[in-house]
Amino acid sequence: MMVAGRVGQGFTGGAMIPTAMTIIALRLPPDQQPVGIALFGITAVMGPIAGPVLGGWLTENASWHYAFFLNLPVGVGLLLLLTLGLPPARTSLELLLKADWLGIVGLPMFLGCLTVVLEDGQRESWFESSVIVLLTGFALFGLLMLVVGQLTAERPVIRLGILFQRSFGSVIVMAVVTGASLYGITYLIPQFLARISGYNALQSGMVVLLSGLPMLMIIPLFPLLTRKLDLRIAIVFGLMCYSVSCYVDTGLTAGADGGDFNFSQLLRGFGQAFTLIFLNQAMTRSVPREQAQDAAGIYTAARNLGGSVGLALIGTMLDRQTSLHTQRLMESVAANSLIVQERVLQSGSDPQSVQLSTVNIFQVMIREATVMAFNDMFYFFAISLLVITPLVFILRPIQRAPAAAIH
Template sequence: MAILDIQIINSSLKDIQGALSATIEEGSWISTSYLVAEIIIIPLAAWLTMIMSPRRFAVCVSVIFVFASLLCSMAWNLESMIVFRVLQGLAGGALIPFAFSLILTKLPLEVRPKGMALFAVTATFAPAIGPTIGGWLTENFGWEFIFYINIVPGILMTAGLLYGLDKSPPRWELLKKGDYAGIATMALGLGCLQVFLEEGHRMDWLESPLMVTLGVIAFVSLVTFVILQLSRDNHLVNLRLLKERNFLLGSLGNIGLGVGLFGTVFVLPVYLAQIQHYNALQIGQVFMWLGLPQLLLIPLVPILMKYIDARWICAAGFLLFSSASYFSGFLSLDFAGDQFIAVQLLRAFGQPMILVPMSILATAMIPPSQAGSASSLYNIIRNLGGAIGIAVLATMLDSRAKYYFDYLREHITPANPALEERLTLLTEQLGNPESALRLLNQQVHQQAQIMAYNDAFHLIGLMLAISMVCILLTRPLPKAPLKAQ
């Protein structure tokens, strides 16, 4: 539900903006506020779990998530929606590392691939079905229903956590030993960085005084946070885990995976809407070809890992995912939903082969006592990779479209016989030369945009290929389970 709520809102953003009388720029904060709250809470989840006890923490954030979802559906203006989305992001963001750390602490290494496979279902299936569910619910019932769908599963989840997790006493004394300087610098740094990445493209990056201020605050705060974490024992997040070779390489691979997962979910819907004029439901149908096959494939990955080195499985997955992104970079006006089916199936085969083995490779050498820090770092790095990837891709689409438009315009000269032939044809169809020129200008702009989308998909493919190299450099998994420390 936490991952689903990141994507499901995108397909209904226009309807929500209209209902709340918000502009496009203002409406972007509906998504940004959730992401900022989510990335701030992820590093705090392990510390809060120790203080409250796993059972109490999980149940509290589950109840808050359901309550915040209900409040979002009742929002009466933009400000109230942003407040409720922050509350929802805080609860949803806490659930993601908590689930990941439970796998590391509750399951022995030989059974852990099955747990990671179940976790991978959420990480890949939710973004894939998000646009579909969001578009269908909004079109048939109204945007409020994209929040209502959290209520019943949320109640069932809370009941399951109450039943399945053991009772343990809280440790309120840890509040006195909290790394509050680390919490403050982390929250300020990650919050400003997330806003900088989400809103920078709309505000022209360093041309905006606000973006410059946010960038400076984020840099200073995060550098201070790193210094604090490396210079004290009661650290919020154990950054020294990055000295472990597999965890470092797995985390670097996770950056490319973040670019691939979040970047594709950003670029593909925009292309289908802008160039092919697809509505939200049609875009969702394209993504279904990615989501449904993974439900069948992910359970097979733990079985494969018994017979094949996890590094080779993961590298093969990155190769398939990278190839799918590369082949997506040969777009034309005739390349639409049907043509993306083969590409989406290629991605559907690749993603499950990445998520489960890479998580195991990265965390196999980490002792259970450090599961909280490992989970926080691993999930933050993937989210930041996605945020940075989307920011770069959004800027790239604009800048490359302008570049290609100027490039194509250089060839549109009176001396070009192809131009004269095209204008004559368009004039005959439209009845006057002015309309023909306007249509030609639109076609050149459209072609420049398509060429920019090609570059964006190729960049995603390159990042995934680099991640594949990182995984090939990791050590093989130990033959026997590591002892708890």
């Protein structure tokens, strides 16, 4: 039932972000687009931040089931606003019949199967599992359908050819990495606090929410910043803040708690705000106006793909790094076996005390290995964000004349 619900959410909600970005690019006059992009970017960043808090509060005070009803009032309000704010348009059955159905079916098949392969491959021993082999085949078949649709359809579901435009291609690469970082860090911090610090869902959500404070502080300045500040400088500043915030978290210990994330979360909030909002602006400005709809769809798919792949890789890499560090700690314990034996015998020489002490030592090793694995993940994201920073200089500077508001 939950899987079916998630499929429905993805099917119905997947078009919302690219549609909203297309409306901004096509319906707002050029001089108002920076404001529209900034306001839309704020909602895109605040959603993943506020979600864990609301979900955690409902889980702790009511039931986790109620978290799935959060979108009901939002959806009703959205329908009313769309009805009042957008002019009615007639549905064209002819366009529906001419749609790129190969691409429409192939794209989710490719991305969905690829995500499952990356997420469950480690647990299923990769291609030793018939399920992983089957899903890989479906992913390749979906990719083939997408490519055929690109070559044969009059209006492909997304025009992948614009990826070869230098500025837009660099934006997409940055979108994949920042998407993985946004969703990955939002996943890592609650997991660390739950497994190491013993936090509940609400307490973890409050720590995640801390990164939203910088966003709230600089909301009034964003329309001015998007008009006056070179977006390349803004994106570099955001990526550097984002990368440094991840590096700060590489020194976590088994005694860390939510307070140890205060500085990194505040710094991360500035990084997320500047990176994602100005990256949205770079996307809309890097393609001609007639390609805005395709660009918005690809950009959204890239960021979501980055998030999905990032979460899948986190699960795989956490398991692998935990096993690696556990093995190294066990080797260290074996190399210092006399010291370990003395510590064990301090609790008593009877078999029950020895067994209890041995179990405690093993639990400590697992705990320390888990902390090291989390530190490795934060280091991975810090390096990833640093590596993509030079791509910013591929972006063309934005002309301030109104006629060149979309380039």
